[in-house]
Amino acid sequence: MKTLSKIYESQFFEDALYKEWEESGFFNPDICIQKGITEKDAQSFCIILPPPNATGILHIGHSTMLAIEDLLIRYHRMRGDKTLWLPGTDHAALATQEKVERLLWENDKKTRHNLGRETFLHHVDAFVEKSRDTMRMQMRKMGSSLDWSREAFTLDKKRNIAVNTAFKKMFDDGIIYRGDRIVNWDPKMQTTVSDDEIEWKEESVPFYYFQYGPFVIGTSRPETKFGDKYIVVHPDDTRYAQYKHGETFEVEWVGEKKITATLIKDRAVDPEFGSGAMTITPWHDTTDFDIAERHSLNKEQIIGYNGKMLPIAGDLVELDIFQARKKIVEKLKEKKLLVRIEENYIHNIAINSRGGGFIEPQIKRQWFVNVNKTFTRNGKEVSLKSLMQEAVRSKKINIIPKRFEKTYFHWVDNLRDWCISRQIWYGHQVPVWYRGEEIYCGITSPSEDGWKQDPDTLDTWFSSGLWTFSSLGWPDKTKDLQMFHPTSVMETGYDILFFWVARMILMSTYLLDEIPFKTVYLHGLVRDEQGRKMSKSLGNVIDPLTLIPQYGTDAIRLSLLIGSTPGNDLRLGEEKIAQYRNFTNKLWNIARFILSQKKEGSPFIENISSISLDSSHFILSQMAMLITNVTSDIDTHQFSQAGEKLRDFTWNTFADWYIEITKFEENKEETQEILFFIFKDLLKLWHPFMPFVTEALWKEMGYREHFQTMIFVSPWPQKGLYKKKGTPHSSENFSSLIILTQAIRAVRAQHHIAPNKKISLTLCITKSSPEFFSLVQRNLPLVTKLKTGIENIHLQKEPFIFETPHISHSLDDKISFHIPLLESIDADKEKARLDKEREEIIQCLFSINTRLKNPDYKEKAPQHLVKETQKKQKELLERKKEIEQFLKNTL
């Protein structure tokens, strides 16, 4: 007979099982159809894996993503859907280039310019290939059932064609334009950066007030003030009412000569702030740029792209901004133009979050995506913005949790034109060529000579935005695209809603006139036990890979799935993982027990023909409920709830009750059949949560051999059979028996009756149906064995007549049991316990009585509730009466 080791040792199973899964080919939906696992005309279910950045290794956040997505994928595969989970990596241009540049400097003290574009890019490619290998291995370790045959990369050749195709269409439609506009410039990395990639840091700096003609102006950035010749106030500011818009002044300023300043009135000025008057620097400030645009003012560059002052700064030329700031303040002070300084002015400075430097707004000629330009689509005037809004507003896309819809709309509503060109080398090059004044945009380079390509590359998110369809082969009209797009679920962290999810909606609706996915499921961030973000500097990072050998992948997956709800952060400590490791082991040992019961040659039943035991009806009916609940919970994306129900059933109902009961049932043939039958489906229900141990047990238990299939491609359990055999009625009755058993144990514990002390017990079943009475009668031997320590049990239909003192306990108005007073039993204690129960009943009755006395309640509350309340009132009254009788007669 087959036996299992005492403990589930995950490390001996996981890698081999993954290899078997992968080699079976069934991660690929085409092979599932070929081999008849999936019907040809089955519906499709598809998730495109959010591609991890090519910069490094996967962290526990990625594990969450993989656990949730693999759960969905495995579930749908078992449901018989054409199921595809497509893996890939994101080239993450800015972050990757920054990392490789840093490594290059650390190792060889070289910059990318030392190497030249081509050699540098070879370096990056090599780095990326290595880290992709690491990530592929990590995803396999997590058990991810990804279709590796379809793996894609945001920067491979196919995706380049997709990017160029998208760019060209947008260019031709006038959605992409080239313009001189203010952008976020990172002088350190020498590139523009998108609004979303900027991090703001609070900083305390001095705030200066200068005399500027008749005005006092305030600034925290004096170094930008060289060229200022416009003074702006709010049109309604009474302090400046005497001056007219467009009026000019001769003003003493930094240089030797006076300058001519013009007054501009604009509502962008906040009269409450500073002196209510400011000068503007349109080249280096977004607000100032907008004001200058509105009034057609001149714009002058003060700071170079290298972050140093330009010749306009006179003798301060080539100084960096901080040096220049000091110097100019000194100068103005000498000229007696410095009015005062406020120290500790708090303002925010912008930093490139991808490892760059301080952002300096600059005007640059860049490529932009116009999000407001209107065009005609299906006979309607639309813009990219309106397409993005419509996709969610129309409920075509469902965001889970719903509250993030608000965040989404807020972001879309405030979206500005998207700067898509970058001056870094790594990435998709802008597919535009120049020859003199001519511009050519195409998917491939022009055939004639003399054209020079735009050296800039595209924002990574431009290619990521295409991901749901570029990964499926677009712009070719592939079978995959037809079959799997729109994809089913986009599962990702809520922190990436803007960066990515919104841009995918933009690209997909515009280019394909299709939504990219039907459901967006946003998971929370994984935090440490104290609720802090995990970071290298805090040293609180949990690396999934180091935990796997100790706890097993299944335990890690469970600890990420159970107890977490969409959109909410999850606290994770090793203790929690250990807890689920224990559960994995519990499941293993349940199997070990069942297997030990199996007689050689006993059959696997696929259809339960005859059931005789009440416990069998009970467990079958409970299982039917479980299948229904777990299925619907997964369908409604309530994974944690599904997991909790499974754990509760497995540990409590199945292991602690049913298995314990089978030990005392006489009909071993039947209990064995039932055990094997239920456990088979229990493993299936668990499989999407904990793929390894379930697949291992499926094999060890002999299911694999019998059904000639691995569990991950076996069909999802059907509740039909259970429902037919396990009648809810008998299940309910049997539950009463369980409650009775618990009550007997509790009474024993409360009275400190020694565990080995046997008792006699009288059980009164009054006012019950004959079926219930006979069920109890049939199962009396069971009750005596289930840790109740009963020696003699006496069952009667009549109320108990007291001749000697007894402890009496009633469960409801039907069942009560009575134990003769022993020396060990403290009568006062029992009296106190009953008094307490009586008090509780009286309180409960009070609230019920008040409710029933209220005429509005009877009138307005649903009738069934009123009836239930009345019934409850009756029951409580009887129980109270009974207790009072016990107190009077027996103690």
Added chain:
RNA sequence: GAGUCCUUAGCUCAGGGGUUAGAGCGCUACGUUGACAUCGUAGAGGUCAGUGGUUCGAUUCCACUAGGACUCACCA
């Protein structure tokens, strides 16, 4: 400045207009020589942050208050 979320048992969190509010861990007491000490049995522990409103009924919905977390915008 705008917005979102959270506040439920000692801890971590579910839940949800319907009456005696749940889980896991922890705690207390007890038990166990063959499925499992990575176990079992029983128990203690909560005016569901506060105030007001809507309702027959609020822990749940609404408003405000207090504390905490986050996101967006960014004002010279």
